[in-house]
Amino acid sequence: MKSQNRLMFGLAILVIAGLALGAMQCPTPPAPTTVPPVATTAPPAATTAPPTATMVPPTATAVHYGDIVWLSTQLRPVAEAEKVRTVILAGFPGRVEFIPEDEGPFHDRIAAEVKAGKGKVDVLGALHGNFSTMAPAGQLQDLTALRASLKDRGIPEAFWKLAQLNTDKTYYVPWMQATYILAINKKALPYLPAGADVNALTYDQLAAWARNIKEQTGSAKLGFPAGEKGLLHRFFQGSLVPGFSGGVVTTFASDDAAVGWKWLVDVWPYVNPQSTTYNFMQEPLLAEEVWIGWDHVARLKDAFGQKPDDFIAAPGPAGPKGRAFMPVIAGLAIPKSCNNQAGAEALIKYLTEPQTQLTTLREVAFYPFVSVTYPPDMPAGIKMMGEAVGQQAAAKDALPALLPQGLGGKGGDFNKVFWDSFKRIVLNKEDIRKVLNEQKVILQDIMNETQAPCWAPDPDSGGQPCQVK
């Protein structure tokens, strides 16, 4: 049929035209008139004068920042990513594509885009450790101007200083923080050893507590996130090894560290053996398979959210060398290959506004750096965890153990050293000294290959690769 042929022809033309139109993207957003003249793609060279107070668009008509691509290693779990897209970004005047990415591909992608000189990603969300490799590689813009415009936010100077990564330029904006704490079901409190303060436990007291529960109830109710996606390696890197030995890499194979591993072997009979299936401790806590759980605050949030009256939050335990804990510092940065400069800066400003920070806290349990006043409608569980986070950081014997830095793509191998040590020492019950001696060789290889200097609490190695003693 001739008319049918014509119809199909016309349809095909329409489809092709539609595809072609869709492929053409809006190159730049309508430039808001009140934004200072910052170059769109070239890295801002020596912007000396800080922008004036006309930064905030005073016009009543909303400025739309167009399309912005936000690549992030944080808030990767599906539930958290959805909260970002539907709740946290809801008030932002722009179309933000939030892309959660694993660390490896994240680094690969930005390296490729910066090397090519052009890319799609406008804003980066990642941890301090990620940025500490990207800045020396020349992948991040200097955000000194942006920092000046955020002076009123109340972000502590100490964290701005960290964001300078030992240089005089500011490479990221501190965005949110998290840490690891203990979540305790109130049913466990009667078994607390005499004289122990639940807010200032030592490792020995924790072990005695777990033993009391096992002996008196018959069930092992201590739990660790030893599952496939569990963060157990952070327990070793942030709490166990530094708490017993005072360091992470330098003291990895020391006798003090061996004492720490022995503690874990001795306490393991009182740990729920199904721990090897736990990825998020909130699930076994809610199911009461576990009464005392150690995990990241974001992975305990649901337990405190659903049953705030059943749980209390407490700082992690203290070892002979101090109450070691791992502060997770997440920041926002702009890559040199950014497409939409104005939009990127606007997004960072939006995300660090107190209102957005409170929403972030409520939705994904990451705590603000900016000074906020907790509104009365903040969920009780979030407030409880916030108090434990604060107590841990302010404890007299607090020993911050930072996240591994400078490891780039070898972060996974670094974690594997601790996972393999755990599996061999605790699960397979191999000799502790033998395992540590074998694993320390692998650890040293990683440090040599990545040339990563030591980080707190290890003493500064002056830029040299960290050495395992």
Place this chain on the structure above:
Amino acid sequence: MNARRWQSLTPYLLLLPSAVFLLVFFAYPMAEAFVLAFRAENGEWTLKFFQQMISDVAFAPALQTTLVLIVILIPVQFVVALTMALLVQARLRGSSLFLYIYAIPLGISELAAGIVWFAIFTERGYLNTLLTGLGLLAEPFIFLSYERQGWLLLAVVLAEVWRATSIIMVILVSGLQGIPHEYLEAADVFGATLWDKVWRVILPLLRPSLQVALILRTILAFQVFAVAMAVAGTGITLLAAEAYRWYWSYRNPNVAAAYAALIMALSITSTVLYLWGLRTRSEELAL
């Protein structure tokens, strides 16, 4: 151009798009991935990735668990599938409905099947709740403990049997339909029991379908890993799970490719064994 020559080329021309697709999207990436196992980033050819794979702590347990899983899984699935296929073939009332219900788990992913069986076996899961509710257990039994490797393996086997037996069953059903009724009637006339009929008439005639089904299922079974991760976490490990970990967690594509090459070698070996062991001998073709 000679019209007849064009005509004889037609089948090949029709095959050409699929062949090109397979070459570009399967054969070429597969070759690249295979080469990754032998070639380092700087271009040198080396066996160090295989050495790294073999000397890794998790290699021996992964290999052992994978082989044990295959040895248990395939016979169990074969027996269950054959039973189901014979039941369907007997055309009892409601057998087509039964076929559809039995094939439903095939539509869900490996990971979802693992999560379902995790919910059954976990400490506060359905099985423990049922057993403690009935009074058979005083307190929940921890099935999924890393200390109880047997239970972990059983849970994985159950999840896989539940999910994937229908593949074999569907192939066997179609194979059964190719067996002429006369043979079974003749067997009845000769007074064969059900067992005799199955062992002496049905199975030999089913050999081509069996071969196909078993090759398919064994190759897929070597690739099982999401089920084990969902059910057992880090309690057990399989070859494909290690390949996943080396690529995603440890960011080492070369060792991951070495694991993949090993899985491919095992799959090829088992395929060759099936092809040889289940080949249709010439005398059996005289129908």
